[in-house]
Amino acid sequence: MDKESIIKKIIQHKKQPNLRYRLKHNVENFTDRLFFMLFDIETPVEENLDILESEFDELVRLACWQLETPCKKVWNNYMAKIPTILEKLNLDAEAIVNCDPASLSIEEVYMAYPGFYAIAIYRLAHELYEEGFPMVPRLMTEYAHRQTGVDINPGAKIGDSFFIDHATGVVIGETAIIKNNVKIYQGVTLGGLYVAKNLQNTKRHPTIENNVTIYANATILGGKTVIGENSIIGGNAWITSSIPPNSTVYHKPEIKIKTITNGS
Incomplete structure (x- = not known):
């Protein structure tokens, strides 16, 4: 089989018109920036919130395949929920440091505990899931899954002060x-x-x-x-x-x- 025939065969079997792996990469960048904005003292909130909005617009373009899906309206609703999400995550971190005798400081929990990171990304993804935003919440939790070994579906409902120890x-x-x-x-x-x-x-x-x-x-x-x-x-x-x-x-x-x- 010559090169031209191989190319035609490959194109023939690429059947998913909306499958852009750039979306996965962009979601990971968005997730990292969101996490850093919430917790890293050197990451300015106002500046990065504007960048996140711009990155979210690109996610809308890549993830909202059905034109009638009102994805553009999601950002303002989501942004309004971020302070409450952060409040819940602080309770999770406090639960960990209060329960685990191995934890030396609250900073250690935020920076070194895979269970906390998995919970954080779940909570950030869950609110997008609740908004009906397609694909992105699952890509966020799968990103955390790959890093921590913790697989939390963004549709799960999890209350306050949740602690996953050792995580994997x-x-x-x-x-x-x-x-x-x-x-x-x-x-x-x-x-x-x-x-x-x-x-x-x-x-x-x-x-x-x-x-x-x-x-x-x-x-x-x-x-x-x-x-x-x-x-x-x-x-x-x-x-x-x-x-x-x-x-x-x-x-x-x-x-x-x-x-x-x-x-x-």
């Missing part, structure tokens, strides 16, 4: 609801019982009530599953039905002691 391997699905003062550890999954396209508009992921702690590698599945307030879910637990308030659930290991036989 955490998965929180689109319709999960997490209320206030919840702490989870690495490897926790808040997922669906099974995957089917016809469940797109149904609640598929669990609800976690106030003051719950979920230890490493626990798996909690199902849209009807509710973990009652003040409960503790032990490591490696597998839960597919609701747990009443003030419960402790743990995975009981089976221990078998190997008998050493005499070789004679």
